[in-house]
Amino acid sequence: MSEGARTDSIDFIREIIRSDIDSGRHREVVTRFPPEPNGYLHIGHAKSICLNFGVALQFGGRCHLRFDDTNPTKEETEYIESIMRDVRWLGFDWGEHLYFASDYFEQLYEWAEHLITAGEAYVDDLSAEEIRAYRGTLTEAGRPSPWRERGVAENLDLFRRMRAGEFADGARVLRAKIDMAAGNINLRDPVLYRILHATHPRTGDAWCIYPTYDFAHGQSDAIEHITHSLCTLEFEGHRPLYDWFIDHLPVPARPRQIEFARLNLTHTVMSKRRLLALVRGGHVNGWDDPRMPTLSGMRRRGYPPEAIRAFADRVGVAKRDSVVDFALLEHTVRDVLNRTAERRMGVLDPVKVVLTNYPAGRVEELTAVNNPEDESAGTRQVPFGRELYIERADFMEEPPKKFYRLAPGREVRLRYAYLITCDEVVKDADGRVVELRCRYDEATRGGDAPDGRRVRGTLHWVSAAHAVPAEVRVYEHLFTRPDPGADGDAMADLNPASLEVLTGCMLEPSLGELAAGERVQLERQGYFVGDPDSGPGRLVLNRTVTLRDTWAKMVAKGTADG
Numbered sequence: 001m002s003e004g005a006r007t008d009s010i011d012f013i014r015e016i017i018r019s020d021i022d023s024g025r026h027r028e029v030v031t032r033f034p035p036e037p038n039g040y041l042h043i044g045h046a047k048s049i050c051l052n053f054g055v056a057l058q059f060g061g062r063c064h065l066r067f068d069d070t071n072p073t074k075e076e077t078e079y080i081e082s083i084m085r086d087v088r089w090l091g092f093d094w095g096e097h098l099y100f101a102s103d104y105f106e107q108l109y110e111w112a113e114h115l116i117t118a119g120e121a122y123v124d125d126l127s128a129e130e131i132r133a134y135r136g137t138l139t140e141a142g143r144p145s146p147w148r149e150r151g152v153a154e155n156l157d158l159f160r161r162m163r164a165g166e167f168a169d170g171a172r173v174l175r176a177k178i179d180m181a182a183g184n185i186n187l188r189d190p191v192l193y194r195i196l197h198a199t200h201p202r203t204g205d206a207w208c209i210y211p212t213y214d215f216a217h218g219q220s221d222a223i224e225h226i227t228h229s230l231c232t233l234e235f236e237g238h239r240p241l242y243d244w245f246i247d248h249l250p251v252p253a254r255p256r257q258i259e260f261a262r263l264n265l266t267h268t269v270m271s272k273r274r275l276l277a278l279v280r281g282g283h284v285n286g287w288d289d290p291r292m293p294t295l296s297g298m299r300r301r302g303y304p305p306e307a308i309r310a311f312a313d314r315v316g317v318a319k320r321d322s323v324v325d326f327a328l329l330e331h332t333v334r335d336v337l338n339r340t341a342e343r344r345m346g347v348l349d350p351v352k353v354v355l356t357n358y359p360a361g362r363v364e365e366l367t368a369v370n371n372p373e374d375e376s377a378g379t380r381q382v383p384f385g386r387e388l389y390i391e392r393a394d395f396m397e398e399p400p401k402k403f404y405r406l407a408p409g410r411e412v413r414l415r416y417a418y419l420i421t422c423d424e425v426v427k428d429a430d431g432r433v434v435e436l437r438c439r440y441d442e443a444t445r446g447g448d449a450p451d452g453r454r455v456r457g458t459l460h461w462v463s464a465a466h467a468v469p470a471e472v473r474v475y476e477h478l479f480t481r482p483d484p485g486a487d488g489d490a491m492a493d494l495n496p497a498s499l500e501v502l503t504g505c506m507l508e509p510s511l512g513e514l515a516a517g518e519r520v521q522l523e524r525q526g527y528f529v530g531d532p533d534s535g536p537g538r539l540v541l542n543r544t545v546t547l548r549d550t551w552a553k554m555v556a557k558g559t560a561d562g
């Protein structure tokens with residue numbers, strides 16, 4: 001998709017919807033986002049959310065949030081709550097249209113009896129393993145279960161007794177009676193109901209049989225009068241089955257399913273099963289670890305929801321699977337933060353500078369610009385004094401030619417302050433630099449020399465007497481390779497250096513009050529955000545993204561593909 005792709009651009013899904021409206025087939029568009037509450041949402045879900053809610057907004061319809069909560073063993077209230085929080089955070093509103101597939105359990109049960117009565121479903125006593133063996137393969141037809149020809153009365157009786165709790169888990173299932181020789185394996189008498197004596201987060205112990213996802217999903221769409229059921233490509237092969245149910249049941253509406261390609265991102269994994277394994281295995285600090293591709297992780301990392309929406313927009317909707325470079329996501333994040341985040345100064349790896357000719361005890365307030373991209377952000381005062389911190393990497397005792405920062409005898413500019421020259425390097429017993437003794441030029445306040453002499457390097461700094469200490473967490477990709485697991489186990493590709501915790505960082509005093517979730521740019525370093533681990537007397541920041549735009553470089557070199 002090209003650089004300028006926007007929400008109102010027309011992709012193949014929007015084209016179909018537009019023509020359904022133009023032809024009068026639908027007056028109103030109704031879509032839904034149907035998560036299974038068995039994990040936290042990830043950036044792939046964001047693509048689906050932006051599509052479903054975006055289409056509804058664009059065509060003046062509505063989008064439902066429906067939890068497909070048919071599997072009580074994997075579902076938890078925690079997930080339901082996190083999903084609602086994340087959809088809202090992304091900026092979408094389902095209004096009063098919050099639904100649960102479990103609300104339809106009674107209706108689905110009735111429809112199952114409807115199929116039995118019509119001779120189109122039967123109770124099977126085969127075990128799950130036997131069912132699999134009887135199903136056949138892609139090249140071989142399946143075999144009918146010995147229970148396939150049970151009579152309607154017996155099937156009804158057994159199904160009712162399944163519901164009543166007479167049988168153990170796995171003892172029997174209800175199957176549709178379609179075609180054991182169908183080329184599409186989904187049509188080989190799929191299971192509709194299984195026995196599960198499990199407590200459901202919403203229906204409690206009311207049920208001990210649960211519909212399968214396949215039996216619940218399409219009918220739930222029909223109950224809600226969904227006009228367009230947008231789903232990912234892996235459901236293409238299920239469409240004939242969903243249509244079969246719709247054709248054989250007295251449903252109130254006929255949704256149209258359209259499949260699109262999943263979003264895949266480099267350097268990460270994107271299935272709830274694998275993300276759960278990362279959490280359970282302690283490889284990350286929870287679902288909202290800033291290295292996770294989850295929306296809660298990205299929120300904690302400092303990604304603005306606006307950037308995620310712009311990213312979804314930019315990758316667009318297609319029929320073909322592809323992998324998007326993580327650098328494009330970071331580029332989009334940087335783009336939003338460049339416009340919106342205020343600039344501050346902070347030193348991550350401090351070394352002390354003493355200005356030998358600056359009066360002890362004197363403090364000046366210097367004016368700093370909050371955001372050069374946004375004049376309305378105004379300015380702030382930053383204290384300056386005799387003792388400062390600068391970045392250790394901004395000094396070299398024996399600098400190579402192109403090093404324009406501080407070195408013995410060299411002059412640099414301190415941002416918004418003065419030009420200083422280094423006279424002396426103080427080291428400890430191990431030879432480590434502990435202090436730089438410098439001179440400032442009083443005539444250069446603001447950073448310009450009256451005699452017009454050129455100084456190339458400009459460094460950020462913090463006044464030592466006013467600095468606020470902080471812990472800064474610096475993140476790299478969670479996996480070392482762009483395609484984790486391509487050579488076997490993805491866990492073997494985990495990046496051992498994905499988190500670096502920097503302590504003793506020194507920030508300008510205005511950052512003392514940085515709230516969790518508040519985003520800033522630390523000049524020359526990148527974008528950062530306050531972490532909820534902060535508290536009284538403790539300041540923790542996460543690095544959201546660096547200032548280096550690898551995506552722009554890829555575009556320049558012609559290696560970008562997104």
Ligand code: ATP
Pocket residue numbers: 033034035036037043044045047048230231232261262263264270271272273
């Ligand atoms: P996962 O495979 O990551 O566990 P899922 O498909 O099982 O995800 P659901 O809760 O069923 O998760 O997904 C809800 C909706 O989000 C579905 O319509 C699904 O198609 C869509 N979705 C899930 N992953 C992606 C993705 N990577 N890109 C686009 N849409 C996705």
Ligand code: MG
Pocket residue numbers: 036
């Ligand atoms: Mg799923």
